[in-house]
Amino acid sequence: MTSIPDAETPAGEVVLEAIGLTKHFPVRRKLRDLFSRKHDAVHAVDDVNLTLRRGQVTALVGESGSGKSTVARLLSQLYPRTAGDIRLHGESTRVKSGSAFRRYCSTVQMIFQDPFASLNPVHTVRYHLTRSLKIHGHAGKTAEDLENALHALLNRVHLTPPERYLDKFPHELSGGQRQRVAIARALGAEPEALLADEPVSMLDVSIRLGILNLLRDLKERLDLAILYITHDIASARYFADQTLVMYAGRMVEGGDSETVTQSPAHPYTRLLIDSAPDPDRLTVDAEQLTTDRGNGEPPSLIHPPSGCRFHPRCPMAMPRCTTDLPVRLEIGDRPGHWAACWLYDEATVAAQQPGSAAQPATAAEVSK
Amino acid sequence: MTIPTSSIEQVIPGQGSMAQPEAGKPAKAKRQRFLFLSNRKAAAGLIILGIYIVLAIIGPWIAPFDPGARGEDLMQGPSSEHWMGTTHLGQDVYSQLLVGTRSVIFVGFLAGIVATLLSVIIGVTAGYVGGKTDEVLSALSNVFLVIPALPLIIIVTSIMENAGEWVVALVIGFTSWSWNARVLRAQTLSLRRRDYVEAARATGERSGRIITFELLPNLTAVIASGFVGTVIFAVLSEITLAFIGITSSNTWNWGTILFWAQGQQALARSAWWWFVPAGLAIAILGTALSLINFAIDEFVSPRLRSAGKTKIKTNSGRTVRMRIGFTPVLSNSPEPITHASPIPVVDHNGATPVVRKEHAS
Amino acid sequence: ACSESPNAANKNNAANGKAAGFLSIGMPNSTQTENNNPFIGSSSSSNLGYKWMIYETLGQWNNTKPDQPLKPWLASEIKWSADWKTVDLVIREGATWSDGKPLTAEDVVFTHTMIRDSKDGALNSFAIPYDQITADGNKVKMTFKSSQFTTHHKVIGQIPIVPKHIWSAIADPATDTVKNPIGSGPYVLKTWAQTGIILEARESGYWQELPKVKELRYTSYSGNDTQLTALATGQSDWSFVFIPDYEQTFVAKDPQNHKIWAPGVLGIHGLYINTTKKPFDDPKLRQAMNMVINRTDIFKQAEAGYFHPEIKSVTGLPEGAGDAYIADEYKGKTFSVDVEGAKALLASSGYKLEGDVLKDKTGKPVTISLTDPAPWSDYQTTLEIIKDNLSKIGIAATVEKPNQNVWDTNVQKGDFGATMRWTNGGSTPFDIYQTVMDGDLMKPIGTPAQQGNFGRFNSPEATAALKSYSNATDEATRKTALATLQKIFVEQAPMLPIGSDNVGAAYSTKKWVGWPSDADSYAPGQPTQTGALMVVLNLKPAA
């Protein structure tokens, strides 16, 4: 068993970059709105910036529905974006289908959350991998080349000996093995960036570690840029170099993983970390730093709260939070640590009492 | 005319009632292909259907008489010479039945194939492509669903001059695809959102390939069940058309036999041998096809399988039915079943643990 | 409310037996809608024939004895001029409409004038060439543009007379459904329902003795089989329907009472041959075909031994009704199957029988397609038998079963090999021969010939003879013309006659007796014929 060492890697070359990435899903119009001009939309992702660098893992954490998967799908160009830009090696790209899409695919590959669903039950492991190799032209010329390439792929994800797995159907594999096949399929394209959308959340606790270690190992050997999406902030701490926190479609905090998890700046990150089960906290109602005022309910993404989207639940909310969208503010404890929260704007804190605009605990619930 | 059973009523598109291939345990592809045959219903259905197909092929050769040839014995009951008796013209009913099998099977299958192809093309395209295409294709299938099929078939066959089996089959095929198309569209819609389809796209597969290699194999059961349903419908339609004298087919089929029998008041003349066998032949063929359809349904949704034991004997000898909500208790003695050994007092320090490989990954 | 319901009175079904003083009449004519307009063929009153119980004609024609003069009915005297272009009528005194008003010559003039003057001749379904129609007291005089010798029975015997005081108020007699029919007949409409139409006898005012049958119940069954079931079970007392194996399926159910009577009339069924198709343009070939057809088999197997009485005379004229018209030359000449004779005839005409294939003069095998709509099972059976018969002389026939519309179109356009079809019927053999041979009706192949001569039989001689027959003013001319027609028909065999129409009936004597029979064929037996009224008036309760 290898333990995961601290994330301390030099900043590599930027592979993929998202700038002001935005995705709104249109909502089917209701009859009432037929005559109004307003178009409702789910604001799934708003103004997201992130950078994936060679040989680095960037974690994206956030609660369910905060838009993490949407970011991944936008980055893999499975969804067209509403606004913003995606830059591959600094070049703006927007592809939908055809050969341009395949070219893009060969650099950016995605791994899905559920290994039970992401492999077609009617095809063998061989079929899945062969397709990936063939589409991206890594299958070689002869059948032998192909066979070699397949073996190499399976070896790379530690499914050895490869012959034992090649002709199996997905249902004959365990969850961990399936996820390895899915990873191998992604690797078949020889990508530079890997978007892993909750790759372990459907797996058993004892198997998770193996997959994470594998990803980590691949990152190092193949110098991959990895986006690791999860809602398990603890695993981000162990696995990722950087961690970004998302709330209701927006980035609220970012920085290197250790800093973000150990000294969270944004009240939401704090809430998240406090809520994570902690075996060391043996008394249940230990003093809590942050209390959730929103009954644990995320806000509506169709009509997101004005200002900071977290303000209805935030115990530290100030009047300004309800009106103005917070900007990224440097925290200053570690380089690169930032939070989008007015608490770190000295002028605001000076003028307004933190928590002065916090709503009573049940307010959010009634408004549902 | 009956609405084909099974596939129609049970699957209500849009409501997702279609038994989804179990998400947790994806259809056990290869092994289950053979498992399908081990289903008693499927086996029985396929054997009967097989016999019919064989008869359809060799029927005209093994028929003892020319089905249209007049004979000396008029309206005779079954005898050693005429196993199923004769008609008012002295024709051999048994030969007519044998010769008629080909037409029935031919029309049934051709119509089934045409309708299935159409439904797959239209349903899957609508479901996969979505958007405007979907709207147009859905509207098309709905129109065909609303138009009453049998009268339409009657009209169209009457437009065709001398409509032979081909025409009848094609007309039935072209008018009866809509239901299956709807079912397939709904299924495709749900499949399209499956991760493995998205994953195939993310790998860089083309749409055509995704449809044919990722979607269609997973729709096989639905398609097959639609096919079987259409075959039943086509067979019943052909027979109905022949019975009411709409089709002008010059060849024999069971409907023709019934048409003649009814025209000649076979039953009123107590000539049951003329009227009953053809009807039974239809019913048995229909039953065989329904059995296959049930089997497909069960294949798709293992929950429907009632095979296996449903009754179970407790240790005290009582028989209880397995049912939801009340798990049978075979015995409630507090004795352990596997006798675990009490752990002997071992010299803890003396033992040498066999250390296993530490690196699994 | 129950006691006021018409159902209260009608509720006594067939099971009540003789005590129920009604007669149930059934026809296999499927559903009806309430329409009592006597001038429209599709009305329920025409379909089921009850219009003849409500409305009457000037004279009564007995189809089974077509050569006999019409029986005076509403006209007490009927007198045609020698050229059959003028008729003088005396209208019966004492007849009244069921609303009590008297029937007068005015009503007769009104009826015929209405038909004559109807827009585009919509009501003139017999295409009668009316000229003048005038009344003088109780006398009516009608003149016509051409001789009515072949159609006089229609003018007098098949046009119902309607009351002027009612019909003059009807805006469009061609599209009025006449919900409340007022006629001069012995019955009035009591209730109309899909399940059955009930007519009840008038209480008074009928010009002759009132009928014994106080109530008539007409039912339209969905088809032959249901009608037959009704007959067999005694639900219908009287009907006209094709009954396969009638001995077993009908008579045997009540041998005492169940009777079939099927007198032939002057209208026949036969195999029309497309005379434009080679080699069937050769009369010799057609003759040979005529010689091998087994009409007895067809009669027994296809027509259940009664329905289309077998035609025996080579002239195609039915036994009984046609006897009087057979030319001397052909008296006693009857059909018989003569395969050897046919072979000899063919051989002598240049055909070769090689094995069982007949080759024509050019050496091509002779084949023919026989066609008729599938649902007509008697025709289909006939074709099967003919096919079998033709194979005896080496002609390979196929039987086709196009759908009825297609068949109709094809037959009219002359796109067929041979087909079983009927001819028009009438009071003389004229209609039969006209339908088959009239050159005036002939149309080129491809143009629909709606009125007749579907086989495109081109014989100016026959056309002339037909004209001469219908326009003749003396019996001798007619006789010659008819003889010519028969000679052509026999020698050229443009159509091979098979059976005749019949106007008989299936009836039960359980409740009512006095039905027409071979011994006393005083009227046609078919309940939808005009003469049905004569039958009803003649019925008496069974002892």
Place this chain on the structure above:
Amino acid sequence: MRFFLQRVAFYLFTAWAAITLNFFIPRLIPGDPVQALITKYQGQLSTKAIESLYVLFGIDKNGNVWSEYVEYWKQLFAGDLGLSFAFFPTPVSEVLSDSILWTLMLVGVTTILSFVIGTGLGVLAGWRRGSWTDGLLPVTTFFSSVPYFWLGIIAIYLLTGPDSFFPSGGGAEVGLVPAFDMYFIPSAIQHSLLPALTILISSVSGWILSMRNMMVTVSSEDYITVAHAKGLPERRVALGYAARNALLPNVSGFALSLGFIVGGTFLVEIVFSYPGIGFQLFQALGANDYPLMQGIFLIITISVLVANLLADVVYLFLDPRTRKEG
């Protein structure tokens, strides 16, 4: 509400397309009503009548199809379906109103009965799997594979006769006028028993099967286990929880089957001489009676659509998930 309007728009479109097809298709049949009429009366109607019939039916002028189509819509909006040819000159609307009630009574009631009985048995078969109900399926399957008409004819042969309780055909006793009285109703019911039984026997298996399958599927849902865990009485679990939910998908199937009432069972009407609309359609087909065909197709189309619309609405009530908040 939005859902509802959307459906209505969709139905209107489908109705338009179907009615248009219904207009054109009958016109493609070769031949015309006059020919059909002459042929129907083989020899009884003189060929001389042909001309007057063309005049009578008003089809002597060669109108173009397009203007006929426009005319048809105009008439339709005026509620005028034209005059039937087969029953000339009865208006189509009258022909329809005479026959539709019979069909509704016989086939409609039977379809509903079949649905109710089939669903009931299906609930039982799905709930008590492994009991005697398992034997139900093969038997009903066999019967459902038998053509209606065959079953009906055999039933007539075996069960009717002069002394039988079952009449061999017809809608009611001869001479009874449709009315809600003590004479007509019992007679109508008596006459409908045998055809109803035929339809019932051959259609019930479909419902049993689909309901059983849905019951089986629903029975393994968690909320059924929860209902058991709550200690609810078995009846409550079986009906209030399992059957209630299993019924939902069958509702739209039922709606669709209502549409088959007219088109699907006309053979029963023919075999039993039942004066319903399916039989009327069959006659219209034989008589090239376009106006009547169009009228009947219109009824079928509209009834299917209305049934579906109703099903949507019923669904809205039965399944709260389709109801939108606000």
Place this chain on the structure above:
Amino acid sequence: MSAPVLEIKNLNVGYGLGDQGVRAVRDVNLTLHRGEVLGLAGESGSGKSTLAYGLTRLLAPPGVVTGGQVIYHPAEGEPYDVLGLSDERLRKFRWAETAIVFQGAMNSLNPVHKISVQLTDVLRAHEPKMSETSRLARAREMLKLVGIAADRMDAYPHQLSGGMRQRVMIGMALILQPQVVIMDEPTTALDVVMQRQILGQLIELRERLGFSVIFITHDLSLLVEFSDRIAIMYGGRIVEEAPAAAIYRDALHPYSKGLLGSFPALRGPRRELTGIPGSPPDLKGMPSGCSFHPRCPKAFDPCAGNIPVLGRPGTGDGRTRSVACWLHPTEEPVG
């Protein structure tokens, strides 16, 4: 330690019979004491849910209870065996004495009935004499207890968020004031924030109402935080059972250790993660002896041969815990 409410004695539960059958729960002995939270952990497929459903006879076919007893000690009266109850008595027993909160609240609530109906249903079945208004009042009271406004009574399940639905389920479980509440992964579908809130609420309610809880999850760190005692399952058997703190600090069974070593910790120094090599056993072909031995880093000779029995280990706190491992010789077997 207080008196037991539920004693599970050598419970065996399987799926199917004969050679097709699998034995998913094997000779499980477990005691739930009054007022305690007993955590049940183990990886996926180890038989946790099977145990929970088996002891209440709620397993759907082909599940069968092949042996064992579940002795329930009612608040007053004699203890009795739940598995021996007649169907009628079992129905009465259910929910009134033992309520279950299932894994997915989404699927536990019938989508077509209002939640008020589903709440009062229980009362109608178990307390038929109660009037309709008092039923509704009681239902409202329960909703308030779990922090849901009473005006949501007439909502349908789909109109509630996942967390609210789970609360409704908890409220429903408590409506008859049962002695035992079984919770099968009640929060796995929820967000951590929500999870904490709901569990916090539950623990608080337990304090007030005094019921006992069997809490099932595979998230050991969650269990350690929330439960009093923890039982670890592996391959259908309980392999270790001890107070939460004891397990966390000093797990005896190598499997428990492995499980604890699989969770990255959020706080404190970075611990070395060991994980557990290999994959879970196949229930149909269970390894001989201790079923964990093929994956066990400390396996030695006896492990492959004999199945170790659950017993008190000879450690200092041996009175309060038990383990089934050849490395830890027992002083007395449990059960």
